[in-house]
Amino acid sequence: MKRSIEIDEKIFQDAVKFYGIIFNIPLLASKIYAYLLFDYERGGITFDEFVDVFSVSKSSVSTSISLLLNAQLIIDHSKMDERKRYFFINDEYKKIRFEKIVQKMQDELKLIDDLNNFKKVEDIEYNTKMEAYKALLNKNIINIQESLNKL
CATH class of the missing domain: 1.10.287 (Helix Hairpins)
Incomplete structure (x- = not known):
């Protein structure tokens, strides 16, 4: 699976470091959050894309997503005709x-x-x-x- 969004590697790395420190979250959670920042069209990113893009286990992604959801940093949404969950930055955060x-x-x-x-x-x-x-x-x-x- 390829990325559904375009990212700038330098900005991405800067965001990973910044939000990891600011939110006091683990590296993978910070990467997921930083990745979502590039979803300008607000199409959402699926669980499978995180697993594929970051080449990590499903359990690691699941743990990081749970942490981000509990901290209210991200939100999720399921489309009516699909079983997939899409994740977004929580604009209210x-x-x-x-x-x-x-x-x-x-x-x-x-x-x-x-x-x-x-x-x-x-x-x-x-x-x-x-x-x-x-x-x-x-x-x-x-x-x-x-x-x-x-x-």
């Missing part, structure tokens, strides 16, 4: 990713407040730095939420 970032910043703000309320020692220099840090977190939360509303 960018939004999901930044919603998680906002949630982590909000959680950190709450933790900082809890720690400040608990501490018994007054440290003006520390408090000044913490207030600046909290302001930075709040500003970034607002900026990200405004951008998310545009997506």
Whole structure:
């Protein structure tokens, strides 16, 4: 089976490395994700094509696809008249990713407040730095939420 899409090897390798680090995923999962980036026509890529293109076992592809589906990085779709599943980049993931970032910043703000309320020692220099840090977190939360509303 030949590739159903055209890829640029240099860009592909750069994407494999970048997304492997960013998403903290194994090499094959990163390759599958990077490969899907080149599916500009959104025709989807089949399981068999991944096995063939990457010359790996079906179980390895299955494990990587499961990981990507569970992480919501990709989605799958079956056509009405076929048994094959087609895989696509999850366009909603960018939004999901930044919603998680906002949630982590909000959680950190709450933790900082809890720690400040608990501490018994007054440290003006520390408090000044913490207030600046909290302001930075709040500003970034607002900026990200405004951008998310545009997506």
